[in-house]
Amino acid sequence: MMSRTMTGAKMVVQALKDQGVEVVFGYPGGAVLPIYDEIFQQNEIRHILVRHEQGAVHMAEGYARSTGKPGVVLVTSGPGATNAVTGLTDALLDSIPLVVLSGQVPTFMIGTDGFQEADTIGITRPCTKHNWLVKDTDKLADTIHQAFHVATSGRPGPVLIDIPKDVQFATGTYIQAREARTAHYQPKVKGDLDAITRLVELIETAERPVFYTGGGVINSGVGASQLLRELVDATGFPITSTLMGLGAYPASGKSWLGMLGMHGLYEANLAMHGCDLMINIGARFDDRITGRIADFSPRSKKAHIDIDPSSINKVIPVDIPIVGDVGHVLEDLLKVWKARGRKVNKDGLARWWTQIEEWKARKCLTYKPSDTAIKPQYALERLEALTRGRDRYITTEVGQHQMWAAQFLHFDAPNRWMTSGGLGTMGYGLPASIGVQIAHPDALVINVAGEASWLMNMQEMGTAMQFRAPVKQFILNNERLGMVRQWQQLLHGERYSHSWSESLPDFVKLAEAFGCKGIRCEDPAKLDDAIQEMLDYDGPVIFDCLVERHENCFPMIPSGKPHNEMLLGDASTEGAIQAGGAVLV
Amino acid sequence: MSALNIKKGSSSHSAYDLRDPHSQVVETHTLAVLVDNEAGVLARVIGLFSGRGYNIESLTVAEVDHKGHRSRITVVTRGTPSVIEQIKAQLGRLVPVHEVHDLTVDGPSVERELGLLKVVASGDKRIESLRLAEIFRASVVDSTLESFVFEITGTPDKIDAFADLMRPLGLAEVARTGVAALSRGFA
Numbered sequence: 094m095m096s097r098t099m100t101g102a103k104m105v106v107q108a109l110k111d112q113g114v115e116v117v118f119g120y121p122g123g124a125v126l127p128i129y130d131e132i133f134q135q136n137e138i139r140h141i142l143v144r145h146e147q148g149a150v151h152m153a154e155g156y157a158r159s160t161g162k163p164g165v166v167l168v169t170s171g172p173g174a175t176n177a178v179t180g181l182t183d184a185l186l187d188s189i190p191l192v193v194l195s196g197q198v199p200t201f202m203i204g205t206d207g208f209q210e211a212d213t214i215g216i217t218r219p220c221t222k223h224n225w226l227v228k229d230t231d232k233l234a235d236t237i238h239q240a241f242h243v244a245t246s247g248r249p250g251p252v253l254i255d256i257p258k259d260v261q262f263a264t265g266t267y268i269q270a271r272e273a274r275t276a277h278y279q280p281k282v283k284g285d286l287d288a289i290t291r292l293v294e295l296i297e298t299a300e301r302p303v304f305y306t307g308g309g310v311i312n313s314g315v316g317a318s319q320l321l322r323e324l325v326d327a328t329g330f331p332i333t334s335t336l337m338g339l340g341a342y343p344a345s346g347k348s349w350l351g352m353l354g355m356h357g358l359y360e361a362n363l364a365m366h367g368c369d370l371m372i373n374i375g376a377r378f379d380d381r382i383t384g385r386i387a388d389f390s391p392r393s394k395k396a397h398i399d400i401d402p403s404s405i406n407k408v409i410p411v412d413i414p415i416v417g418d419v420g421h422v423l424e425d426l427l428k429v430w431k432a433r434g435r436k437v438n439k440d441g442l443a444r445w446w447t448q449i450e451e452w453k454a455r456k457c458l459t460y461k462p463s464d465t466a467i468k469p470q471y472a473l474e475r476l477e478a479l480t481r482g483r484d485r486y487i488t489t490e491v492g493q494h495q496m497w498a499a500q501f502l503h504f505d506a507p508n509r510w511m512t513s514g515g516l517g518t519m520g521y522g523l524p525a526s527i528g529v530q531i532a533h534p535d536a537l538v539i540n541v542a543g544e545a546s547w548l549m550n551m552q553e554m555g556t557a558m559q560f561r562a563p564v565k566q567f568i569l570n571n572e573r574l575g576m577v578r579q580w581q582q583l584l585h586g587e588r589y590s591h592s593w594s595e596s597l598p599d600f601v602k603l604a605e606a607f608g609c610k611g612i613r614c615e616d617p618a619k620l621d622d623a624i625q626e627m628l629d630y631d632g633p634v635i636f637d638c639l640v641e642r643h644e645n646c647f648p649m650i651p652s653g654k655p656h657n658e659m660l661l662g663d664a665s666t667e668g669a670i671q672a673g674g675a676v677l678v
Numbered sequence: 679m680s681a682l683n684i685k686k687g688s689s690s691h692s693a694y695d696l697r698d699p700h701s702q703v704v705e706t707h708t709l710a711v712l713v714d715n716e717a718g719v720l721a722r723v724i725g726l727f728s729g730r731g732y733n734i735e736s737l738t739v740a741e742v743d744h745k746g747h748r749s750r751i752t753v754v755t756r757g758t759p760s761v762i763e764q765i766k767a768q769l770g771r772l773v774p775v776h777e778v779h780d781l782t783v784d785g786p787s788v789e790r791e792l793g794l795l796k797v798v799a800s801g802d803k804r805i806e807s808l809r810l811a812e813i814f815r816a817s818v819v820d821s822t823l824e825s826f827v828f829e830i831t832g833t834p835d836k837i838d839a840f841a842d843l844m845r846p847l848g849l850a851e852v853a854r855t856g857v858a859a860l861s862r863g864f865a
Contacts, residue, residue, distance in 0.1 A: 214718060215718075215721070218718065218721060218722060218725055219725055219729050222773070223772075223773040223774075226717065226718075243773055247771075248771075277714070277773075277776070278773055401767075401771060402767045402770060402771065403764065403767035403768045403770070403771055405767070406760060406763060406764070407764055407767075410700065410760070
């Protein structure tokens with residue numbers, strides 16, 4: 094029988110063990126030394142020493158998104174905590190469960206501007222789902238257990254616990270997870286049956302239905318993705334997904350339209366625009382999805398399944414709101430639909446698919462091939478072809494390469510695609526790939542990157558080397574901030590203000606400096622061999638793929654335009670975006 | 679709307695279905711928010727309003743249940759119907775928030791505010807201020823030969839009206855508590 098009296102530092106480690114935590118991503122410092130002392134004296138929890146706290150949080154995000162379990166981070170006070178802020182905000186916007194533990198100056202020094210003191214609770218209040226300052230060791234275990242409960246219940250998100258150093262040294266009584274106070278936070282998971290039945294009635298008669306799914310399906314667990322597949326295949330309705338939801342329905346599935354939104358597929362966006370029934374499952378009508386609100390899918394009835402009541406009617410008013418967990422709601426929806434005779438409007442649906450096939454025939458992802466330069470789209474097509482069938486996880490940075498990856502890589506399972514959707518955090522992909530690899534040591538983990546984003550957290554290659562995480566850094570190097578350059582071309586009179594990458598490092602030499610493998614390729618004819626060399630290498634690789642510098646990412650819905658005014662690759666972009674659109678991001 | 683199920687109390691009697699959700703008419707609503715009385719809870723609520731660009735016209739907070747560590751925040755806010763619904767939903771998802779009541783649509787309610795007004799005057803003006811205070815059932819809680827401090831309780835409108843009358847008579851300072859409100863009846 095374990096003694097229930099222990100120091101706060103020991104409690105932290107004990108509570109993490111009781112929560113089933115296997116890995117902590119962290120960086121030590123003065124205010125967390127007692128906790129690091131406890132970590133030193135045990136072997137159950139693995140600690141991954143990062144090179145920068147932002148890296149720790151993104152690693153924990155990669156870990157969480159690829160496993161469905163909460164990611165855990167340990168940082169010191171002051172700069173340790175402030176460096177974690179970008180990652181916390183990223184996790185908040187993408188609804189990723191994280192538990193971040195930060196050290197704090199001793200309670201009696203709080204407010205004195207002590208060394209490495211920051212108002213961590215104040216700073217992180219708007220970028221966490223909830224946070225706690227623990228001033229009493231007796232409350233520490235309860236708070237940590239509550240934190241895991243809050244991070245993973247309802248709409249998941251990051252939480253932070255700020256632990257002053259004297260609280261870590263003092264002794265108190267440990268309590269188990271089941272004794273912790275969690276009753277006050279129990280978000281509703283079952284959807285309203287009347288609303289579900291009203292949705293089934295619309296499903297039975299709709300002529301032009303479309304499923305629009307998002308990260309909520311992934312967050313609801315593997316079971317939710319299974320139910321979604323069953324529903325989509327049984328109804329025969331077309332399905333599109335946001336950037337966050339890729340993989341919930343397999344890209345190889347017959348009803349798959351591809352991603353929607355600003356850089357989504359022509360057929361997906363036109364289906365959204367022309368549908369008569371839109372069924373939003375775990376997505377949030379983000380501005381990258383809707384385009385101009387006033388012209389968003391003007392003739393459709395809209396249903397919205399979301400676990401967060403504040404998502405409903407926030408941007409787009411809907412006809413059938415259903416608050417609940419995607420898995421639970423889909424289970425009930427299928428039950429009701431089957432019980433009423435599995436009806437769909439077959440004739441309407443056949444006409445709808447004929448229309449969709451016409452849109453698909455536009456082949457919106459077509460690009461001009463080249464014998465002399467590697468087109469970024471071609472690089473991703475080859476990466477897809479050479480890794481198909483592998484146990485593969487993809488992370489990305491943010492920008493053009495991210496959109497191309499979403500268009501050209503295909504995901505047949507959830508939790509295989511980790512990308513910064515809501516916040517758009519450059520520097521996310523490299524650390525996230527390490528977090529994924531730590532969770533799945535034998536899998537193939539590739540970070541599809543742009544050279545500019547990749548440089549933002551490249552110090553984490555040291556972490557990859559130290560912990561033998563054989564992550565493949567596939568850098569589409571156009572020596573440009575590609576998406577910024579594209580917008581400057583379309584919106585700002587081709588004045589390319591600070592959007593090229595000067596003084597880039599030699600990535601092969603950089604790889605050698607870190608002790609890993611570097612590969613450079615600029616010849617399309619040699620690309621396959623080079624990618625194969627990357628895949629075959631047993632260890633981290635930095636792959637410098639020099640691509641066409643001025644390729645633009647299409648299709649594109651220009652800012653301030655509705656779905657049916659997309660730009661395709663071969664279209665003239667002259668005057669495509671008007672002054673009104675230029676103020677939008 | 680039952681399906682929306684914003685935290686208990688806020689929506690079961692909500693007139694959400696009755697109001698036009700697309701209306702651009704700006705309404706004033708009084709919300710009662712029951713929260714755990716823990717450190718930072720007020721900052722969370724205020725931060726939500728400022729971070730998302732909502733208005734606060736008046737805000738009061740005090741612990742109302744010492745044993746249960748519950749505080750009641752009464753906030754008067756303005757917005758279109760969809761903004762008001764969004765405010766309620768955003769408040770409802772804060773972890774320490776237990777209940778959100780929209781007293782403006784949930785049914786009849788009473789609202790009261792307390793004001794302290796210092797009037798510096800002599801002669802006729804002094805007498806007139808005292809006479810008006812009687813009409814408004816304001817009481818004198820401090821007096822010197824040149825000044826009064828009046829205490830007045832009522833709706834914000836009533837305090838506005840009283841202050842407007844005192845201004846030409848020598849109103850020197852005003853302190854107001856903000857609105858406290860409760861629903862009528864025993865529901």
